[in-house]
Amino acid sequence: MADTKVSDGDVLVIGGGISGLTTAVEAAEVGCRVILVEKEPSLGGRVARNNKYYTKLCPPSCGLEINFKRIKKNPNIQCLTLSEVEAISGGEGNYEVTIRINPRYVNENCTACGKCAEVCVTEIPNEFNLGMDKIRAAYLPHPMAFPMRYVIAPEIIGTEEVKKCLDACKYNAIDLDMKQETVKVKVGAVVVATGWNPYDAAKIDNLGFGKCRNVITNVMMERLASPSGPTKGRIVRPSDGKEVKTVIFAQCAGSRDENHLAYCSGVCCLASLKQATYVREQYPDAKATIFYIDVRALGNYEDFYTKVAGDENISLIKGKVARVEEDPTTADVVVEAEDTLTGDKIKARADMLVLATGMVPSAPGGNIAVTYDEFGFVVSDPSIRGIYGVGCARRPTGVAQSVQDATGAALKAMQSMVRR
Numbered sequence: 001m002a003d004t005k006v007s008d009g010d011v012l013v014i015g016g017g018i019s020g021l022t023t024a025v026e027a028a029e030v031g032c033r034v035i036l037v038e039k040e041p042s043l044g045g046r047v048a049r050n051n052k053y054y055t056k057l058c059p060p061s062c063g064l065e066i067n068f069k070r071i072k073k074n075p076n077i078q079c080l081t082l083s084e085v086e087a088i089s090g091g092e093g094n095y096e097v098t099i100r101i102n103p104r105y106v107n108e109n110c111t112a113c114g115k116c117a118e119v120c121v122t123e124i125p126n127e128f129n130l131g132m133d134k135i136r137a138a139y140l141p142h143p144m145a146f147p148m149r150y151v152i153a154p155e156i157i158g159t160e161e162v163k164k165c166l167d168a169c170k171y172n173a174i175d176l177d178m179k180q181e182t183v184k185v186k187v188g189a190v191v192v193a194t195g196w197n198p199y200d201a202a203k204i205d206n207l208g209f210g211k212c213r214n215v216i217t218n219v220m221m222e223r224l225a226s227p228s229g230p231t232k233g234r235i236v237r238p239s240d241g242k243e244v245k246t247v248i249f250a251q252c253a254g255s256r257d258e259n260h261l262a263y264c265s266g267v268c269c270l271a272s273l274k275q276a277t278y279v280r281e282q283y284p285d286a287k288a289t290i291f292y293i294d295v296r297a298l299g300n301y302e303d304f305y306t307k308v309a310g311d312e313n314i315s316l317i318k319g320k321v322a323r324v325e326e327d328p329t330t331a332d333v334v335v336e337a338e339d340t341l342t343g344d345k346i347k348a349r350a351d352m353l354v355l356a357t358g359m360v361p362s363a364p365g366g367n368i369a370v371t372y373d374e375f376g377f378v379v380s381d382p383s384i385r386g387i388y389g390v391g392c393a394r395r396p397t398g399v400a401q402s403v404q405d406a407t408g409a410a411l412k413a414m415q416s417m418v419r420r
């Protein structure tokens, strides 16, 4: 039955992406009691949606599974999924936090056997795959989900169908009495690890998203290339499922543009270089062209850039894409740009265009007393002690930097406990 028991903690971490997970395990492993609050049904954040990490090109399970194991065996961490912070009051060492917990309708008995999904016919958009396909309304968020537990979508609650799911479950794991709950807990410090959302490409008028069928975004490309994605990892055109032999990447799609995001999103040059390798690996004769303003391979990534740029089937052209149209007969994408080094006007045609859209900070909600910059990133403010931002909630950044940041945030949170 419902009524989640949540005890007071030392540190509240809001957001269960790589930054929040790392903060939680680092703090818990030195004895702090951590409450980790994640709004989605599983942990891992945006990293879980990636096909591979640059620069080693290993799958996201590499970094995430080790953290999931550490969480599993650490009794100091209370992990609340489908949950959000409603309000925080008090100050360093003594915060009172109100948390809203949404019902999953599935309890800890779930073995992820999948029998409930077999009898469920209603389909809902698959949010994990950015709505590019559908899933049954009794679902596992994704194959690597932690916790590895199904969810019953609210869409079928109260229907005959959910009764079939209940009958199919041999483990007494479906609990239709679960209700939305609100709990109040006390903590000494708060870490905001709410990460980022992709910029809405439909707002960029000239780049064809939503108008040309074969214009996608970089986050969609990660899902297309992933074995757990909507095409089981085949990179094909949305319009006709055709294999892609020519792909164009348009960098700074919205970023470094006063009309959209005035800042550099930091990771999208490396993400496009990485995605060009996805295409080349899958189709050995495919060609990729990257239109860029500058290539920013921040961190120790110069070697990766040099290696990818050295592939004779990958061209990098310094020039911003100005216009995108669809050829109505072939559904090819026709891109106009200017090569800023030669001054030549370029008209290029491709099977698919990938927009390197940037990162928008995701707000924690709950009227949290932190300072934000003009774009909504959490700022380190020496006048505020006890609440700390980490990872992409603080600035656009990659995984390695987020992990380092998280270790620092765990230390700061512990210092708040000492000052208690």
Ligand SMILES: Cc1cc2nc3c(=O)[nH]c(=O)nc-3n(C[C@H](O)[C@H](O)[C@H](O)COP(=O)(O)OP(=O)(O)OC[C@H]3O[C@@H](n4cnc5c(N)ncnc54)[C@H](O)[C@@H]3O)c2cc1C
Residues within 6 Å of the ligand: 014, 015, 016, 017, 018, 019, 020, 037, 038, 039, 040, 043, 044, 045, 046, 047, 050, 052, 053, 054, 055, 083, 084, 085, 193, 194, 195, 196, 197, 218, 219, 222, 267, 268, 271, 274, 357, 358, 362, 363, 364, 365, 390, 391, 392, 393, 397, 398, 399, 400, 402
């Ligand atoms: C196309 C693309 C490819 C990339 N590829 C790579 C790569 O190969 N290698 C690399 O190093 N980096 C890569 N990155 C960057 C990487 O995704 C980020 O570094 C990483 O996601 C940062 O993790 P985070 O935990 O700070 O944020 P997130 O991953 O966004 O996690 C934040 C978490 O907080 C949760 N949350 C948000 N709001 C709330 C709330 N109000 N309450 C509770 N929970 C909340 C979210 O659901 C999420 O689980 C890529 C980025 C892009 C755009």
Ligand code: SF4
Residues within 6 Å of the ligand: 106, 109, 110, 111, 112, 113, 114, 115, 116, 117, 150, 168, 169, 170, 171, 172, 173, 174
């Ligand atoms: S809820 Fe029951 S039927 Fe569904 S996956 Fe879990 S254990 Fe299996």
Ligand code: SF4
Residues within 6 Å of the ligand: 251, 252, 253, 255, 256, 263, 264, 265, 266, 267, 268, 269, 270, 293, 294, 295, 296, 356, 358
């Ligand atoms: S990382 Fe590259 S593509 Fe992304 S905003 Fe910065 S310069 Fe543009």
